[in-house]
Amino acid sequence: MSATVIDGKQIGQGVRDEVKEAVDKRLEKGLPAPGLATVLVGDNPASQVYVRSKQKACAEVGINSFGHKLPEDATQEEVEAQVRQLNADPAVNGILVQLPLPRHLDEEKVLSAIDLKKDVDGFHPVNIGRLAQKGREPFFVPCTPAGCMALLERAGAELSGANAVVLGRSNIVGMPVALLLVKANATVTICHSRTRDLPSVVREADVIVAAIGQPEFVKKDWVKPGAIVIDVGINQKEDPSAKRGYRLVGDVAFDEVAEVAGAITPVPGGVGPMTIAMLLKNTLRAAELADRA
Numbered sequence: 001m002s003a004t005v006i007d008g009k010q011i012g013q014g015v016r017d018e019v020k021e022a023v024d025k026r027l028e029k030g031l032p033a034p035g036l037a038t039v040l041v042g043d044n045p046a047s048q049v050y051v052r053s054k055q056k057a058c059a060e061v062g063i064n065s066f067g068h069k070l071p072e073d074a075t076q077e078e079v080e081a082q083v084r085q086l087n088a089d090p091a092v093n094g095i096l097v098q099l100p101l102p103r104h105l106d107e108e109k110v111l112s113a114i115d116l117k118k119d120v121d122g123f124h125p126v127n128i129g130r131l132a133q134k135g136r137e138p139f140f141v142p143c144t145p146a147g148c149m150a151l152l153e154r155a156g157a158e159l160s161g162a163n164a165v166v167l168g169r170s171n172i173v174g175m176p177v178a179l180l181l182v183k184a185n186a187t188v189t190i191c192h193s194r195t196r197d198l199p200s201v202v203r204e205a206d207v208i209v210a211a212i213g214q215p216e217f218v219k220k221d222w223v224k225p226g227a228i229v230i231d232v233g234i235n236q237k238e239d240p241s242a243k244r245g246y247r248l249v250g251d252v253a254f255d256e257v258a259e260v261a262g263a264i265t266p267v268p269g270g271v272g273p274m275t276i277a278m279l280l281k282n283t284l285r286a287a288e289l290a291d292r293a
Helices: 008-028 045-061 076-087 107-112 125-132 143-154 174-183 198-202 271-292
Strands: 035-041 064-070 094-097 163-167 187-191 207-210 228-231 235-238 246-249
Touching (some): 045 064, 064 076, 076 094, 094 271, 163 174, 163 198
Parallel strands (some): 163 187
C-alpha cells in the first residue's frame, strides 16, 4: 500500500478537543453550556444508534443534550410543533432532526421549521441555498460534507484548480460537498447512476469523494495515481469469518485503491468520526451566535 491513510479518528478527536476547550472557557466566563436537542421519530434501529452516539459525544465535551422521541405514526403537525417548541427554548442552541423520517412525513417542511440559527445539521433550505450562492455563507455547513473538507485540508489537497469528482448527488452529502468544492475553486463533476462511462470520468479526478452506498464500487483502475480519495460510504459486506457475519466497507475497494491513491480515508475510521465532530463544532457556533443575539 502506497497511499497515506487519512486518520479521521485522530483528526476528529482534535476537533472534539478544541470544542471541549471552548466550552470550558464559556463556563469559566459564566456563559451557559451549549445545548443540542435531538428529535427522533419512530424506532429505526440505525437512527437510535446514531442519536445515542451524538448524545454521548455531547457529554464528553460538555454540551447539554436533550432527547425527544416521537412515535412512528406522529403527524406532520406534531413533529413541526416539537421543532417550534425547541426553537423557542433558550437552553437549546442546536436542533437535529434525525433522518430519514417515516415516509408519511414531509421532510422538507420539518427541516424548514427549524430556526436558521439552530440548524446545526445545515439542512435548512435557506442554509443550503446560501451555500450554493457566490459571496454568501450559510450559518452552518452540513456535518458530513464539512468533515470531508476538513479531511482534504489535513491531507494537503490543493483544491484550487483541481479536478474533483463527487460520486452521488444526495442532499445530505453529494450535493453539499460538491458546492463546498466549488467554493474552494475546484472544477467539480457530479456523477450518478446515469453518468456515461463512469470509470473514465473518475479517472480524470485529482480528488474523489465517494458517497453512493455501493460496497467497494470504486476500483483501482478507476483512480489516477496520486489522487486523494474520500470514502463516505459505510456498507455491510458478508464475511463468515467476522464475529457478526459481516464487516464494514466503504464505497471504495480500499486495499486495491490504496496501491495507487496518494491519500485515502479508511472505513471505518475515516469520515464517520468527522461527522459527529463537526456537529459538536456547529453546536458550539450556534451557542456563540445566541450570545450575540
